[in-house]
Amino acid sequence: DTGVSQDPRHKITKRGQNVTFRCDPISEHNRLYWYRQTLGQGPEFLTYFQNEAQLEKSRLLSNRFSAERPKGSFSTLEIQRTEQGDSAMYLCASSFSGGPTEAFFGQGTRLTVV
Amino acid sequence: AQKVTQAQTEISVVEKEDVTLDCVYETRDTTYYLFWYKQPPSGELVFLIRRNSFDEQNEISGRYSWNFQKSTSSFNFTITASQVVDSAVYFCALSEDTGRRALTFGSGTRLQVQP
Numbered sequence: 001d002t003g004v005s006q007d008p009r010h011k012i013t014k015r016g017q018n019v020t021f022r023c024d025p026i027s028e029h030n031r032l033y034w035y036r037q038t039l040g041q042g043p044e045f046l047t048y049f050q051n052e053a054q055l056e057k058s059r060l061l062s063n064r065f066s067a068e069r070p071k072g073s074f075s076t077l078e079i080q081r082t083e084q085g086d087s088a089m090y091l092c093a094s095s096f097s098g099g100p101t102e103a104f105f106g107q108g109t110r111l112t113v114v
Numbered sequence: 115a116q117k118v119t120q121a122q123t124e125i126s127v128v129e130k131e132d133v134t135l136d137c138v139y140e141t142r143d144t145t146y147y148l149f150w151y152k153q154p155p156s157g158e159l160v161f162l163i164r165r166n167s168f169d170e171q172n173e174i175s176g177r178y179s180w181n182f183q184k185s186t187s188s189f190n191f192t193i194t195a196s197q198v199v200d201s202a203v204y205f206c207a208l209s210e211d212t213g214r215r216a217l218t219f220g221s222g223t224r225l226q227v228q229p
Binding site: 101108 | 159205
């Protein structure tokens with residue numbers, strides 16, 4: 001296991017379509033985070049899981065967004081009825097839950113809604 | 115609420131120059147963690163350093179050094195003898211000690227090192 005992997009790396013979709021992204025965290029990590037990064041900005045927190053439980057969702061996460069982490073392993077982030085404002089880089093990170101620890105990030109999925 | 119400010123949007127230096135990236139943060143927590151991440155053009159955020167709020171010792175790692183000053187709420191990052199490979203966007207970030215420990219990022223500083 002060499003790190004956090006995300007798939008796909010790039011996604012172009014038409015407005016109104018649904019898209020789903022996948023994140024495979026570092027296997028020993030029980031925490032998984034989703035962030036969104038728009039051009040020229042730092043990443044912003046969207047949601048996080050500890051094992052399979054989704055513990056918090058940011059107000060940035062509209063009801064068109066849903067995230068899952070079945071069995072506490074990989075996670076998926078789905079966006080329904082995409083809008084042009086959803087165009088961004090979606091980053092996944094994983095870490096341990098116990099004590100202070102850095103999060104390790106994947107390379108992200110760049111979404112373009114046309 | 116937590117906030118991280120990186121006032122320098124873009125810095126351009128010539129190779130071998132020293133450069134300092136500034137970071138100022140706001141938090142009401144007494145215990146917190148500060149981070150620096152590097153984001154090269156490939157997009158992946160690469161962890162550089164973590165510092166806890168009780169440890170104000172400066173740290174040096176090769177050409178990189180960090181200056182944490184709690185009195186001014188700053189956590190500045192200096193690259194000595196910069197190289198072209200240092201060109202990237204650098205993010206300062208803050209997290210709480212408990213709970214979600216999600217990162218609050220600054221807006222980043224784009225560093226361009228010219229040969």
